[in-house]
Amino acid sequence: MRAFQVNELGKNPQLADVLIPEPKEGEVRVKIHACGLNFADLLLVKGEYQEKPLLPFTLGIEVAGLVEACGPGVKHPAIGSRIAVLGNSGGLAEAGIFPAERCLPIPDAMPFTDAAAFQVAYGTSHLALTQRAMLKKGDTLLVLGAAGGVGLTAVEIGKALGATVIACARGDDKLAAAKSAGADHLIDSETADITREVKALGGADVVYDPVGGDQFTAALRACNRGARMLVIGFASGDVPPIPANILLVKNISVIGFYWGGYMALNPKALMDSLVELMAWYSKGDLHPHISNILPLEHAADALELLRSRKSTGKVVVTP
CATH class of the missing domain: 3.40.50.720 (NAD(P)-binding Rossmann-like Domain)
Structure with a gap:
């Protein structure tokens, strides 16, 4: 599969062909339909973010897609579920591994691009x-x-x-x-x-x-x-x-x-907040603003839109 990876901190990430990962206990593999970019991605490239994944790693912390495989012990979400999930990395790829407990069901009427622009x-x-x-x-x-x-x-x-x-x-x-x-x-x-x-x-x-x-x-x-x-x-x-x-x-x-930090400080408050926000979205009270949607091969351009502050709202990449 294709993945947009950081091989050396401070250097430009590169699109690479990598093995499709397999989920371990408590994990799911997600077929990624959309990945929302965040200022954190720019800091991850430089090694200046609070989280520091081991090199090489795939950029992208905020994704939406379909669950396509479950690791041992995972009962929810089920294979085929439409979910949004926040990880420490792994989103700018055609598939990624994420903790099952972080997966949030998304409304049937919610486009994956909206879902990827929503959580953070x-x-x-x-x-x-x-x-x-x-x-x-x-x-x-x-x-x-x-x-x-x-x-x-x-x-x-x-x-x-x-x-x-x-x-x-x-x-x-x-x-x-x-x-x-x-x-x-x-x-x-x-x-x-x-x-x-x-x-x-x-x-x-x-x-x-x-x-x-x-x-x-x-x-x-x-x-x-x-x-x-x-x-x-x-x-x-x-x-x-x-x-x-x-x-x-x-x-x-x-x-x-x-x-x-609320993942560790108060995960219930974080998830309760997201559930409430999804309800607001379903009622038509929230309207995610996405200024740019780019394919994975233009992930570098997407990051530059963020870096140069030429975007408004969110920038989303669609693997």
Whole structure:
């Protein structure tokens, strides 16, 4: 089968022919129909992600497809089941091995491309906003990187939870995507003074930040008293220092959130969140935004779309 593999950290991955893997106890083999790309894939290539698979490894952590083989002891999901699953690697291939316990049934009406774009982006925003930031109706939510894979879902879920949403993104096209996801107010991060504009809108009660860097600092200075700042990631490449005096004076909480860490911290909360989100999708309340769908032979181009920030929402590869 074909697989898009990292052979040396920091070097470009390559498409390779590899043996079809066999599932071991507690595992299933999935015929992969779609793989959603994430910022984590770029970090995996460089060896800078929290998880570090042994070399060589196949990129891709978020997949959707059909179960085609089960290892010893696996009763669910059954062969032929339509599932989405999150792994540590293995998604950018024609088939992959994943833990059976992580497999999530997907609705019959849900395309595999939607399913592959769903778990990380919606799961991150839902758990972060509901479990960590305790976002409530009437709060003002500031979303940085609001046109990215997780940013658009934060806008969408924030509106569903009754918040007023301020979307901050770069350029008219990306702001238009955030507006279509439900944003009430738009700020261009390239040209605007984020602190001044957010303050003019009444300040932020919750900040959702997958960007880091200067935008974190600007958002912090626009926070209301008692605000909660969610640290989701550092797409800017800059981990910001946190001025503790501002936290003290304004009673602001800075909350770290790593969605994948909930696999160990609280797997039930993670799976319950995904089940609830699938129900929202089935009712037509959620609409995954996929800007680019590419075949496996163009996986390198798909990663470049992510790296160059030329995409909005998710980029999906279809083996």
